[in-house]
Every structure is written in C-alpha cells, then in structure tokens.
Amino acid sequence: MSRPRPGKDLGRIAAYRLTGFLGEGGQGVVYVGLSPSGDQVAIKVLHARLSEDPEARRRFFRQVDLARRVAPFCTARVLDMGMQDDRPYIVSEYVRGESLERAVRHDGPRTGGGLERLAVATATALAAIHRAGVVHRDLKPGNVILGPEGPVVIDFGISRALDHAVTQSGAFGTPGYMAPEQLSGEQAGPSADVFSWAATMVFAATGRRAFAGESVAAVLHALLYDPPDLSGVPEPLRSLVTVCLDKNPARRLTADDLVRALTGGATLTTPDLTPPRPTPPGGLTLARPAPTRDLTPPLPAPPGATLPEGAPSDLTPARRVLPGTTPPGGTPSDLTPSRPPGLTPARRVPRRAVLAVGVAAAAAAVAVTMWPRDPDRVRNPDPVRTTEPGLPFGAEIGKPLAGHTNDVRSVALGTLNGIPVTLTGSDDETARLWNLRTSQQLGQPLTGHTKWVRSVTLDQLDGVPIAITASDDDTARVWDLATGRSRILAGHTGDVKSVATGRIGGRHVAVTASADGTARVWDLRTGTQYGAPLTGHEGAVWAVAVGQVGGVPVAVTTGDDQTVRVWDLATRKPLGAPMTEHTGWVRSVAMGTLGGAPVAITGGEDMTVRVWDLTTRKPFGTPLAGHTGWVWSVAISNLGGVPVAVTGSEDRTVRVWDLNTRKPLGTPFTGHTDCVWSVATGLLDGRPIAVSGSRDQTARTWSLAPSR
Template sequence: MPDAGPLKATDPRRIGVHDLLGVLGSGGQGTVYLGRGPSGQQVAVKVLHARVVENTTEMRRFEREVALARQVAAFCTATVLEAGFSEGRPYLVSEYVPGPSLQELVATDGPRTGSGLERLAIATATALDAIHRAGIVHRDFKPTNVIMGPEGPVVIDFGIARILEGTDATTVSALVGTPAYLAPEQLANQPASAASDLFAWAATMVYAATGRRAFAGEHAAAIMGTILNSEPDLDGVPEPLRALLAACLAKDPRDRPGIGEVLAMLTGRIPAEPYEMETVTESPAPAPDGSAVSGAVTPNPAAERDMISTGDRPVRRSFPRGRAGWITAAAGVVVVVLGVVFWPFSREPVTSAAPATAAAVVPGVVGTQSDDIWAVAAAQVDGRPVAVTGSADDTAQVWDLTTRTPVGDPLRGHTEDVSAVAIGQVDGRPVAVTGSADDTVRVWDLVTRQPVGDPMRGHTEDVYAVAVTQVDGRPVAVTGSGDDTVRVWDLTTRQPVGEPMKGHTEDVWAVAVGQLNGRPVAVTGGVDDTIRVWDLTTRRPVGEPITGHTGDVYGVAVTRLDGRPVVVSSSEDDTVRVWDLATHQPVGQPMVGHTGNVTSVAVGQVGGRTVAVTGSWDRSVRLWDLTSRRPVGEPFTGHTSTVYGVAVTRIGGRAVAVSGSRDTAVRVWDLGPAS
C-alpha cells in the first residue's frame, strides 16, 4: 500500500476503536485510511460511501458479506478484523500490509520474471482458493488488489464488490476503473462466479508477466469489446504458464479449469500436457423421465464439473483448441461401465438390461437463479419430482426435475432474500412455504404458483428455516429466526399457534420435524452450537439441549436408524453427527470428510440403506451411510461456490440429491436405486 497522506479537515479522526493516522487512498467506493488500534497495531480502515448501504436489506447484506470475509483463511490474504457503521457509513478494518500494489510495482520495476513470477502466480491462486472456500467470489481481482508485502503477495478487497453490488459505486468502479479484468459473463450482466475470478486472476498474471493488459483498448468500451470478441494478447508470457492462462481466459466460464486444477498445475502436483485435439464426447440423451436411455455411459464424478447442459444433452467440453488449454488426470473422463457395482451402492449406471425407470440419472445443472441460492426443498408433486429453491434475488423458483426446466416465473412477493423453503399440502393441494429476510413466512400454491393469503408475520428478524408437518390433523409450518425463537403456524388459517418457543440464545439456523413416542416434534439448531427438541403439541422443550458441536449448527434432519428415531446435524465445525432423538446421546463418532463448514443436510433411503446428503463451504456435496457413518464414494463436485441447500427425492426408480449454491446453480446428482 502507498504511504499515507495527511488527513483533511473533513476526514474523521476515529472509526470505532481505531485512531486514523492518514489517507492511503480514495475512489468511487470510499476512502481507505491508515489506522491504529488499541494495541498499537496498524490497520487499514476502509470507509465506504453512505449510499452503499441505504436500507435494512443492504445493511444485512453488508453484515453477511463481512461475516463471510472474516472466515477467509489468513494465508496470502489481508485478514478482515472488524466491520461496522460510523455515522451511517459502513466501514471495514483489515490487516495493514505495507508495500506497493502489483500495479505500482510492475509500472516502476517492470514485469515479473522467472521464479518471482511463479511464486506470484502460486501465492495469488492460493489466496483465491482460500477466498472461494469461504463461500466468497472476489468479483474485483486486479493488480491494484494485490499488495506486494514484505512477506509476499497479499490479496485484498475480497467481497467488497459484492457488498457494493447494485449501487452506483459498483457501476462506476467496475466498468470505468477495471474493465480489463472483468470476465465476459460479468460484462453481459450475468452473475459473477469463481470462474469469473479465475479469468480476472489470469488477466492479472498476464499484466504481471508482460507489463501490459491481456485485452487492449483506449477506453472502457473498446476494452470490453476486446474481451468479448478477441483472443487475449499473451505474447511474452512464458510457457507453461502461458497455456494455463489461456485456458483461464476462455470466453465461456464452463471452459475454464477450476482453482484446484490451476494450483495442481502450478505446483506440479498434476503433470499437464498441451491438449492437441478438440474432442466432444456425448453421453446418451436422457429419456423423457430424465434418466439415461442406455444406462451404459455416465460421467465419472470427478469429471462432473466439466459437464454442461446443451439442450437436453449433457456434453463434456474440453478446453478449445487454439487456446492451448490443458487436459489433466484430475479432469476425469467419460467412461463406459457395464454392470460395475461399488459398495455399498453404485453411483454408476445400471446395465442396459435394467428397466428404463431405473437407469442412471445424468448429473448436471437443472438451472440457475439470478443470485445466490440459500435453500432447497424437493418432493414428489402429482407424481413428478419437483424442487423449490430460495434465492438472494428475493424470489423462490419451482423446478421440474424430470425436464430440468423452471416451472413458470419465479414466486415473487418477498422483499428480501428467500432463505428457507419447504414443500407440503394444505387442503389437499401442494404448497411451498418460504421464509425470508423480510421477517415473513409465505405460502404458495404449487399448481397455480400464486400466493395463498397474506404473509405470516410475527418474527422480528430474518426467517432462516422452515419445515412442514401436521399437528392434531392440521398442517403447520415450524420456523426458526434470527430473533432466537421458533414459531408454529397454522397453514390453513395462516395464524400463529401459541407463543414463540424460546430456548436458543442466538439465531436459529435450522428446523426439522419428526415423531417421538408418537408425538410430533421439531428439532432446531442454531448459532449457540446446540440442538433442541420441541413437543409441537405443547410447544415445550423435550429434555436438555443436545450439545457436542463446537460451532454453529447449520442443518438438522430427522430419520429412523435401526428402528429408532435419530437426528442428523451439520455444523460450522466441519462435521456431520448423528444423535438418538429419545436419549439426546451421540450415535457413534462424528462423520468427517468435508474441508469446510457443513451448511446443510438431508436424509433419504438408497438401496435399502438410510443415508444423509450434505452440502458445504468446500463447494462439494457428499453422501454418507448412516449405519456405518462413513462417506459413500467421492464427493460430488461441480459447484463453484458454497453449497447452501440440499434435498433428496426420486427421479424414476433412482434416488437423487438436489443442491443449490451461491454460484446460483441448481444441480441434481444420482445416488442410486431408491428403496
């Protein structure tokens, strides 16, 4: 960072507990100050313009983004220390890294070469991987956001563009200040993803290696036109880095490698060879019920991230010839498997002699929403598999899982993020129930896709979780909220049933419903690291809280295991646990395998076994055998950001998992023959 200039008369002298010492820089987003904390530590204090956060919705978004930013691993990134509001202006306090930006260093000392360039590429890609693992898309990776500190390169300002999204400041900063590092999909007003960050990283490395932009132009419009229509200028970039950057600069984000592949190639963990010929290998076209016709060809799970949807036919794309892309052992291949079964059940196709309804379901993208997907529910509606997703775009969307298409327009009515969804029945009609950051709960007729009555009001903070069951023969919804309470709602009258259930001491993240000794119960998990059980008839707690997790309980589900009711929970502590619902005691050891917070859990039956499906900050979906409490096969990969919602249902004779992610995509995964 540059040396601090003097404070002006209009500059504040103190933000939070930090004294301001000088001005490090200013721009369209706000002003960055050099500060000093109570311990004497120097910090960077970024005070954003007041217009960035003008209402409650934007305040909550700011707080969520900052909470995620503080989870980013500290290596190669500037640690976010604090955030808040000062006189109506949002601010962030981060580690102060002395040193010039990459932009300044290249401008004064020339391009990076040799081992210095290699170390720069590895360090910045590692930082980007840490950012993505925390569920954040940087959105504004560029040479000025790489500080060449005394201990090596450090990436700053991750998540700031997301906080500013939708404001005038974003438009000015992104399109005028840094067009050379924006991916084509961002210029086309599509959601940014981890693949967009890889494009920006590659463009930044081109600048570092050559001292010039990968996409030339005299003004912003010309630069954007070059990005959209021309190949990058890679002259002067040494091999093999040149070929890797070419792959990352592919116009289509689906043609770019993942960050894991990039790091593997940079560090030599995976040998790579230039890809010599363009090949497209197709799997069989799906049958009308969405399953594969022959059942003889399916993507290897490790290769699923390279699958895209072209019409109704999934096609594996290689890096295009002419961009000198790479194909590696980690990328996976499309293989033929005849009658192979992997214990305890196969995620490979059945033999061609099997009935069509039992043929493997080709995994892939069902569709996308226009913003982060926070929640997923799935069920059989009128004999067809349906999913409902809730999004940060303030809508819910209904999906036909057989045709992999949206059913009608999004469900509109909430005024903030839809953070919870469930599917049930009211008066014999299928309904969706949604909870939102606007503090309300809504009911939707899934046939007409119209709201049923007015919103249900009572919570005083975000509604994070919802489940549907019956109490005394009446359909009810059970909701958990940021106001630390659990509420029960009569879905026929849309009125609250009794008083809120209190016991959690912090936000309630998760709700599930089940039966205990013939009585309906709700199970809830929250920020206080506990799981609670509630009698829905009396609305009183059942026993003491269940404790054992060492972080927020993000997900809960109820099922039966060996004839007894159990709770399956997922947590910020990266584990999945099973608990006896009657005794509140753990069943076996925690299930480990995810490398990030486990955000969601669903349960089902596959091949006669009780299983759990989980989603995580590590961008994967995992399948677990609850009897052995061991993972089944390799993780499902393909999402490029945090998986926030999972559900289990059936397509034909197959059990499937449905997942929704912060990358805006809804995906379906084949679990095996349903019970």
C-alpha cells in the first residue's frame, strides 16, 4: 500500500470521508479516508455487484463479519462493512508501508533475521485468521505490508466473501501463489493458505517465484505437476517450506504448526515427497508451451542505435527486447508513420481508468512503422506463417497472446524490422512485444517498473524505435528497442495512468496523465519536463491523447471529475470550458477526424461512448449506447472510408461503431473471459485489425476487414 495522495476531498463512502487514492487490485479500488472520529482508515470498494438475492448479501456480510473477529496482531483489522450504490465496501485499519512484493523488487530478497521475523509474523497472522474461521485465499507478497511496527497481512476473508456472494469465472488466487486445489476446483481450506504462505516465503527469500514459467499455462503446469524451485531458500525455513508446498493438502502443516516450528516449539523432519497429479479444471491437460522463437539473431547493437546525444546518462540497463540488429539499411522514406486511412497525425494511447474495479482505459494507439534495419528481413520478414486471407469481420486472428501473469492493461500496434508487432503492458509490471503473424513473444519482457504498467505506446525517436510505458510507480520509461535500455521520466507524485506522444513544433514530446491531478509534457530527446504541468482536473487524470486542432498542438485529457478537457500544448492553457456530458468518471480517450473535423471519442462509467467536436468543443451527435458495462477503452479507425470507433468494456466485449450512423457494425466480438481493459487499431499486412487486452491476462487480435 502506498502512502495517501494529497488532494481534494474525493467524496464519501457512508460515514467515511475519502481523502486519497491508494490503488487497485483484482477485487476493487482502495482509498484512504477518515472515520467519523478522525482516524485514518483504508476503504476498499469492491467491483463485484451483488445480486438482489437477500441470501447472497447475508452470506457476504456474514463472511466479512467473521473477518472482523480476527485478532489484530499482524493483521490489518476489519472495522466496518456495508453497501453503497449496490457495491460492497469494507473498512479496515490503514497501515503505512510498502508491500513485500515491491520491497523485494526494489531492495532485493530478505535475509537473516529480517527473513525470520517476516516468516514468524505472517505465519502468526495466518494462524489468527484461521482461528476466526476465515480462509484468506489470496495470500501473496502484494498482500503483506511492511509496516512501521512489522509485517501486516491485509485483504483476508475478502475473496471468500466474494465467492459466497457472486459467481465469477476462474479460481480465486494469484498464479504462482495459489494452491493446486484452488486451480482444480476443489474446496480451498486453511491448508491452501499455508501453501500460499510458503510460496510467498520463497519469493521473499529469493526474489523469484517457486513455480515459474513464461506464460500463465506454464506457471499453472508447474504448480500442478512440478517440484518447487527452492534454491536459495536457507535452512531451516527451506524444510518448512518444502512440506507446506506439498501438492496434497492433507500433508501440509497447519498455521499453528508453522508458528510452533518457527519459534522453536517443534522439531520438523522433511518427508519424502511424491506429489500426486491433480486434475486441472474440466480434465484438461496443461502442457508447457513451446519456447518463444526469437526472430532476430543476437548481434551487437548497431552504432548510433541508442537514445540521442544530450539525453541524461542515467539509462537503466534492462533485459534486451530484440537483441541489437544490423546497422541501418533502410532509407529515410521508411520513417513515415503508417496509420489507418482517415486518422489525423495524432499519435496516442488513449488511456484508461479504474474505480471500483481495476484500472483501464484505452490504448487506441496509431500503428507506427519502425526503421527496418535489416532489408532482407523486410523482403521476407517471417517465413513461418502469414495471416490467413479473407478472414471475415470480427474473426479472431491467430492465437491469444498469452504470457503475462496478470491483467493486460494496455496495447499498442506497430512494426519492427518489418514484423507487425503488438506491445502490451500488464499488472505483472512488464511490457512485452509480440509478433502478430505468429502470436509469439519477441525477446525478453521490458522489466524495470515496480508497479502495474498502465499504458504503452510505440514510436521512433530520431530514427530509433522506442516504446514508452507508464506505471503506478509514479514514473514513465522510454525504451530503446534496439538495446533494451530505458530512461526514467520522473516528476509525477502519483500513479502515471496514461502516455501519448506528439510534437510541439520541432520538439518530439510525450504527455503523461497521473493520479496526482496533472498531465505533464516531456522532451523525449532530453528526458526533462517541458514547461509547466497541465492543471485543472479535480482528481486523477486517467487518459490523454495528443494531436492537432487547426494547426495547434493539443492534448485531450479525461478524469474522475467526469470532464473531458482540451489543452493548447504550446501555451499550457485550456481551450474553452471542460466538456461535461458524461455522468460518471471518464477514463479513455482517442483522437481522429470525422467529416473532416478533428474529434475526440471518450468512454466512461455511464456505459456510453461520446464523440466531441474539438473545434467547437461540443458533443458531435448522439452517444453510442449498447455496452452493458463500463467502457474502459476506445480507439478510432477508418474502414473503407467509413470512420469507426472500437470500444472495450467491463461486459467482456469489443464493439465496432459506424460514427456516421451511430450504429454498431456487426455483432460484439466475444472471446475474452473477463473485462476488456484496452483496445488499439492498426494494420496487419495491409488489412485493418483491432487488438484488445483483458483482465483474463491475454491480448487478442480481431479482423476488421469488411464482411463479404
């Protein structure tokens, strides 16, 4: 949990005044607030909507009431609960500090007495939780807060409460930390928490997971069938962890056993473990996917394939994405951006949002053609497979892009060395490049962020292909895709939710939007802020798009204050009054043209998509209505001369709209098993496509070719 954000009053939940935004998880959004007595509290507003069934609500509140009975040592006490606007909320003690996950990623594994105290405190907390009749069901490094008075376990009992109250797809838990019985659909009791505790201790001691893999399927396969990787875990903790990671829950220790063993009250010998092979859900056999095929040979990075002179020298080495390619062999004409017909030169990643659910918005990124450094690869870029000709409108192209171990929050399209690619950003704190022809990952993930990656975009800087990522760690990063190195853009005092690129005269810039209530402009050549921040939103700024209106470089931003705002990037001044037709938060935006006029499209909590004339700053026609859930993401394109919007929603669908008639084109695209956080549009081998990213941890590619 990060510290509270300074800012204005965010409203109230029942008797609690909200004073800051803390973050989101898979279950909901968390605020810091004040109780009627003036004490600081954490308030989690859950995104699951309970049914009208009184029995379902009774079971939910019963489970949370059990959580309130947990002894307060080593846990964040549950103080209150209730319903507001059909959404349950839970109030708990506010614990200052950072999560174990962030601490290990930032400072390295725990060692010595620090590791021992962590093991004892978390096992003690687990024992107290179990004595109250509660099962945590999602114990992981992110749910252990390193507070000023020692480690504290949070979020206990919430997953169980939700499981009693609503029906959701998939098992509760986090891949890599959940017990095998959670995956196979069996009853998850206290022994499942013990398994998760052991997996958490492995991460704390080593900085890596006990069950690893390059994809979710690989992680789950390892979880079900493979022994844990315990190298680096010191004794005697290793012996305890070994027993607790037994595939058979009956052979694990109890939390009370753990406390006794850790505090010298018991002696343990490690048994001979021969794990049974549990059956995955539905009787499926999980096989390890084939290793990712790297399409570019590992050659030395070409001279000049680094960020330009004059950039700060604090480039942070990261794992190479595409190992350095051959020296430039393209021509200057190859630098011309490629974008769907009808789009303005705006280059953007409309961004997204959260509130009670998670985050998200839109990555309606324009396709960008990168400098082809190997002419032979451009002539024959991929001998493996090309897209199938004649795929109808709405058909899924290739396989889902599966490899992230958490939600895919953002997507962007481009080409690299003649290969059509998608860049994805995820809650697993990485960004990844994918070959759209083969549905395979290219090279290693971009690693360096210490919190969720909210927004991604592709561009080029002085002929060098770059990616820009924005994260909840309050930073954005600029990545040189030839070397895999990054530069940090630091200055925001809150989560960076969105990033877009454009130009102010001859200056190549990025614009970032943040939970600190500002948008900021960055000179990409120097990595420094350019001019004053854009201020005016009341609350978090969730999405930004960049383009031009009448030759003036502008940014369009959206936020939790229900407004859409247009800014002159040269003067940093707003153009006109805020646009206020939405009736809830607005967390996605894209820019384009409609009938020759520059427009922005936005999506929000009111489940509508709205079009705005950026010259008059008035609504352009009627809203697009049809989604049955919040609209997290929007993109804009042109199909055979028809301007269209592509949208993604909490209702798990991607929809395409004719902007001239305001009618949907075809039926919704279905295939994702959870909400669609992000959409982008572009071209694949000359054919129009959309790419969507989802809470189901995948991205999918859809044909936008006209139906025949």
